[in-house]
Amino acid sequence: MLGEDEDWLWDVATEMDQEDGLIWVYGPGDENIMAFTDFGIETLTGIVQIYKADPQLLQRSIDPK
Numbered sequence: 001m002l003g004e005d006e007d008w009l010w011d012v013a014t015e016m017d018q019e020d021g022l023i024w025v026y027g028p029g030d031e032n033i034m035a036f037t038d039f040g041i042e043t044l045t046g047i048v049q050i051y052k053a054d055p056q057l058l059q060r061s062i063d064p065k
Contacts, residue, residue, distance in 0.1 A: 004048060012047055
């Protein structure tokens with residue numbers, strides 16, 4: 001939907017909280033999936049633009065040194 005690599009989006013989206021519109025849908029056993037409210041999609045799109053403008057930001061948040 002956003003035209004980005006799924007693994008990269010996963011890394012970006014893990015920076016989000018419930019207040020940002022990220023929700024987790026839990027299934028049977030250990031199954032779960034990340035989902036977004038309408039506001040969450042807007043937030044994710046904005047975060048994607050920020051990280052595309054400065055890719056070093058995401059690297060620092062994943063691997064802080």
